[in-house]
Amino acid sequence: MKLIVRSLVVALAVTGAIASSYAKAPTAKAGKTSAMPVPTCAPGSGSCGFGDW
Amino acid sequence: MNSISLLKALGYLEVILAAVALLVLLGRKQLRDFSALSGFLAVRISSDLLLTALHSHGVRHRLGDNNAYSCYFFTYWVSFALESVLALLIVYGIFRLAMAPLKGLQTLGMLVFKWAAGISIAVALGSAFAPHMTGVNYLVAAISQLQRTQSILTLCLLLFVTFAIRPMGLSYRSRIFGVSLGLGIMSTNDLVQSAWMAFNPRMATAYNSINGFVVCAILATWFAYFALPEPKRRLIVLPTTSPFLRWNQISEALGDDPGYVAIAGVPPEIFAPAEIEVMRRASIKMVTPFPSPAEQRVTASSAV
Numbered sequence: 001m002k003l004i005v006r007s008l009v010v011a012l013a014v015t016g017a018i019a020s021s022y023a024k025a026p027t028a029k030a031g032k033t034s035a036m037p038v039p040t041c042a043p044g045s046g047s048c049g050f051g052d053w
Numbered sequence: 054m055n056s057i058s059l060l061k062a063l064g065y066l067e068v069i070l071a072a073v074a075l076l077v078l079l080g081r082k083q084l085r086d087f088s089a090l091s092g093f094l095a096v097r098i099s100s101d102l103l104l105t106a107l108h109s110h111g112v113r114h115r116l117g118d119n120n121a122y123s124c125y126f127f128t129y130w131v132s133f134a135l136e137s138v139l140a141l142l143i144v145y146g147i148f149r150l151a152m153a154p155l156k157g158l159q160t161l162g163m164l165v166f167k168w169a170a171g172i173s174i175a176v177a178l179g180s181a182f183a184p185h186m187t188g189v190n191y192l193v194a195a196i197s198q199l200q201r202t203q204s205i206l207t208l209c210l211l212l213f214v215t216f217a218i219r220p221m222g223l224s225y226r227s228r229i230f231g232v233s234l235g236l237g238i239m240s241t242n243d244l245v246q247s248a249w250m251a252f253n254p255r256m257a258t259a260y261n262s263i264n265g266f267v268v269c270a271i272l273a274t275w276f277a278y279f280a281l282p283e284p285k286r287r288l289i290v291l292p293t294t295s296p297f298l299r300w301n302q303i304s305e306a307l308g309d310d311p312g313y314v315a316i317a318g319v320p321p322e323i324f325a326p327a328e329i330e331v332m333r334r335a336s337i338k339m340v341t342p343f344p345s346p347a348e349q350r351v352t353a354s355s356a357v
Contacts, residue, residue: 001225002225005215005225006215006216009211009212009215009234009237010212012208012211012237012238012240012241013208013211013212013237013241015241015244015245016204016205016208016240016241016244016245017208019241019244019245019247019248020201020204020205020244020247020248022247022248022251023201023244023247023248023250023251029193029194029197029247029250029251030133030196030197030200030201030243030246030247030250031133031243031246031247031250031264032129032132032133032136032200032243033239033242033243033246033264033267033268033271034064034067034097034101034264034265034268035060035063035064035066035067035261035262035264035265035268036064036101036104036105036129036261037060037261038129038250038261039122039125039126039129039130040250042126042187042189042190042193043119043122043123043126043127043189044119044123
């Protein structure tokens with residue numbers, strides 16, 4: 001049990017570390033963990049396919 | 054079921070699970086210990102309801118697509134910023150609860166955490182600046198950086214709680230661990246999503262479905278941890294050579310008000326008569342001469 005939990009946590013941390021190295025640009029966007037789609041376009045520059053889903 | 058119907062269903066399930074987890078948390082009277090988590094869940098429920106309403110056909114028809122999108126945009130990013138700050142407060146609260154038996158380390162750790170979080174937030178806001186950055190783009194970039202900072206701090210906390218769980222008298226069934234685990238999964242997913250969006254910057258992608266399943270799993274985990282009875286904290290027995298104990302003692306001593314000693318300019322009037330009497334008697338005893346080296350040798354040989 002202890003080994004499984006520790007392995008899971010280490011896997012989460014390593015995955016997070018690798019993923020963060022792919023999104024280092026200051027302008028790289030993030031999104032919250034939610035089923036709601038992420039609004040990536042600025043308002044006024046089109047609705048980014050808002051009505052399509 | 055197509056992907057849009059699946060996303061909508063996951064969105065409703067997310068709201069229901071968040072509401073149930075919040076109700077169980079309140080029902081178990083854990084609001085004092087997990088106030089930041091309660092705030093996080095409340096913000097998530099209200100923002101999801103608002104976003105779902107803005108996305109509905111009726112509201113879009115009434116406001117127009119562009120206006121509805123603007124409202125959706127600002128609701129999403131403002132709630133995201135609030136959730137990131139609340140997640141930092143959850144991490145802070147979990148550390149405080151986990152380290153409660155070791156007061157010295159708790160105080161030191163909380164001080165270090167405050168500085169680390171403050172500097173990280175300042176760096177996140179500063180590094181979001183880029184040439185030709187407009188206000189809205191800066192808002193999005195700053196919130197994204199803040200979220201990444203919070204995710205890294207959360208993963209550090211999760212590693213700490215997992216590996217130091219036994220010296221703190223906790224078990225993997227403790228709510229402290231359950232909340233940390235859920236937050237850690239959320240942080241990893243946020244970072245992966247951030248990397249995904251660097252290559253697929255579209256509003257609706259396949260990742261939304263993964264997000265939906267992950268958040269439902271996290272909320273179900275929190276619900277289970279708060280619904281099930283929590284085992285009592287074990288008696289913490291540390292060996293006298295334990296580094297935890299030593300560091301705790303050192304940390305407790307740090308910042309204590311030191312004692313002071315008067316070394317000059319002490320008038321006799323400041324002493325009470327009883328104190329003067331004690332000092333006088335002590336001085337009389339000290340007048341007794343010490344034995345000379347020859348007398349000491351005689352005493353030692355007679356003892357043998």
